[in-house]
Structures are given as C-alpha cells and as structure tokens.
Amino acid sequence: MPTQAPTSAWIRRFHPAPAAGRRLVLLPHAGGSASFFFPLSRALAPTVDVLAVQYPGRQDRRGEPCVDDLGTLADLVTAELLPWTDRPLALFGHSLGAVLAYEVARRLEERGTVPLKLYVSGRGEPDGRRGEQVHLLDDDALVKTMTLLAGTELEVPDEELLRLTLPSLRSDHKAIESYRHRPGPPLKTPVVALTGDRDPKVTPEDAGRWSRYTTGAFDLRVFDGGHFYLVRQLDGVADAVRETLV
Structure with a gap:
C-alpha cells in the first residue's frame, strides 16, 4: 500500500489487507453507499485489499451535494484512486x-x-x-420503482427512511440517464460481466455485449437472481473475483 494510506471521504477500507498483492475498488449502484459492499469486502479479505467508494450525498456524506453528472463523478473518483495505484488495481461496479x-x-x-x-x-x-426518466418521477413513484427493483433480494428500509435517500437516488438516476457514451478506443483492460438470470433490466445477452468494449479477455458470469443477485450470491461472486483477478 502507499507509504501512508491516503485518507479520503470517498474511500472506505473496511478490511485492510496490506499484504495483499491485488486491490479491488467497489463502486455502488444508484442510491447505494459503500456499506452495500461490506459483505463482499469481508469475503475477499485478506486475499484482496478492497476499497469501497462512498459517493457524496449519502450516509456520512449526506450534507454534501450529490453529483448528477456521470463524467464529473468519474473524474472525481479517478482523482481519488490515483494514490492507490501503487499496486495492481481492479474495478467492480x-x-x-x-x-x-x-x-x-x-x-x-x-x-x-x-x-x-x-x-x-x-x-x-x-x-x-434505455430511455428511462426515473429521476423525473415524483417521490411516491420513485419509492415504488425502487422497491420493485429491490425485489426480495435487497433489504429495503421502511418508507420513511427510504424517502431520506431520495435526493441521492434522484441525482444518481439523473447521472446515468443523461450519460452518453464518448466514442474512443476499446479498453485494454480485461472485462468480466456479471448478471442475474432474472434481472428485469439486463439480459445475459445485454451483459455479453460488454465484450465489444475491450481488446482484452472477456468473461460472462450468469447467476441465479434478479437485479441485486449479488446479495444472495455473495459466495459465488467472491469466488468469481478470486478466480479471475489475476
């Protein structure tokens, strides 16, 4: 790790693994927080040094303005990660x-x-x-949409607590719904796509199209479950990371 581990509001290092030869950065979903990845961090320690990213506008960063532009958010996250690139680093979003x-x-x-x-x-x-405009929904419709997407896999807080997350949910959805891909060369980075076989948002065929965005190796892993399949398939996801993080 760096001679002195950087301190940042953006980075959560739940299970430091200073002897690990590889580092994995975890990036949560819309409305999500770094703590969503606590179980995966625990499952991978101490083989992998795991960093979970905390976006502004949630949990202990609730007082900060959300970032509703994905390009800007990518710039900010990249700047935060540069001090951690002293060893091989992978990204999981x-x-x-x-x-x-x-x-x-x-x-x-x-x-x-x-x-x-x-x-x-x-x-x-x-x-x-996708042509979605979730960020324009009124509060009631947004709560309903998020509850349906969570299904039985993601523990959803009661409605009062859920409404406290609406600013970050709305901002994150605006960021992804207004995102437009910038043309450019494919990545050199190998890509592993993971999806649930009953995800209402993504089919395995959709996930497989990520192969077009890299000149490196590509792998597709399909798990039993919906959009938040990785909650119940934690062990399988951790195994997939350990097998491919080489």
Missing part, C-alpha cells in the same frame, strides 16, 4: 457503478495505468440507451 467503473478505467488507461480487470455487474453495454 454494480448497475450505475458498472458504467462509472468503465469510465474510471478509461481515465486510468489514459493516464498510463491499465487496471487488472473491470467487473461490470447488473448493467448492459455503456452505449445502450
């Missing part, structure tokens, strides 16, 4: 986090750092447009 991880990988490569791997979970190719 779920849903919105998948596209954000891809954009961070592009920026790292532009700076001469090729990530070990890019894990894109619960999201189709970055150039695919």
Whole structure:
C-alpha cells in the first residue's frame, strides 16, 4: 500500500489487507453507499485489499451535494484512486457503478495505468440507451420503482427512511440517464460481466455485449437472481473475483 494510506471521504477500507498483492475498488449502484459492499469486502479479505467508494450525498456524506453528472463523478473518483495505484488495481461496479467503473478505467488507461480487470455487474453495454426518466418521477413513484427493483433480494428500509435517500437516488438516476457514451478506443483492460438470470433490466445477452468494449479477455458470469443477485450470491461472486483477478 502507499507509504501512508491516503485518507479520503470517498474511500472506505473496511478490511485492510496490506499484504495483499491485488486491490479491488467497489463502486455502488444508484442510491447505494459503500456499506452495500461490506459483505463482499469481508469475503475477499485478506486475499484482496478492497476499497469501497462512498459517493457524496449519502450516509456520512449526506450534507454534501450529490453529483448528477456521470463524467464529473468519474473524474472525481479517478482523482481519488490515483494514490492507490501503487499496486495492481481492479474495478467492480454494480448497475450505475458498472458504467462509472468503465469510465474510471478509461481515465486510468489514459493516464498510463491499465487496471487488472473491470467487473461490470447488473448493467448492459455503456452505449445502450434505455430511455428511462426515473429521476423525473415524483417521490411516491420513485419509492415504488425502487422497491420493485429491490425485489426480495435487497433489504429495503421502511418508507420513511427510504424517502431520506431520495435526493441521492434522484441525482444518481439523473447521472446515468443523461450519460452518453464518448466514442474512443476499446479498453485494454480485461472485462468480466456479471448478471442475474432474472434481472428485469439486463439480459445475459445485454451483459455479453460488454465484450465489444475491450481488446482484452472477456468473461460472462450468469447467476441465479434478479437485479441485486449479488446479495444472495455473495459466495459465488467472491469466488468469481478470486478466480479471475489475476
């Protein structure tokens, strides 16, 4: 690790693994927080040094303004990660986090750092447009939409607490819904796409199209479950990371 581990409001290092030879950065979904990845961090320690990213506008950063532009968010996250590139580093993003991880990988490569791997979970190719306008829904409709997407896999707080997360949910959805892919060369970084076989947002075929965005190796892992398959498939996801993070 760096001679002195950087301190940052952006980074959560739940299970420090200073002897690990590889580092994995976890980027959460829309409305999500770093703590969503606590179980995966625990499952991978101490083999992998795991960093979870905390976006502004949630939990202990609730007092900070949210970032509703994905390109800006990618710039900010990349800057925060540069001090951690002293050892091989991989990126893992779920849903919105998948596209954000891809954009961070592009920026790292532009700076001469090729990530070990890019894990894109619960999201189709970055150039695919869904035409969604979730961020424009009223509060009641937004709560209903998020509850349905969580299904039985994600523990949803009661409605009063859920409404406290609406500013970050709305901002994150605006960021991903207004995102437009910037043409450019494919990544050199190998890509692993992961998805649930019953995800209402992403089919395995959708996930497979990520192969177009890298000249490196590509792997597709399909798990039993919906959009938040990785909650119940924690062991399988951790195994997939350990098998491919080489």
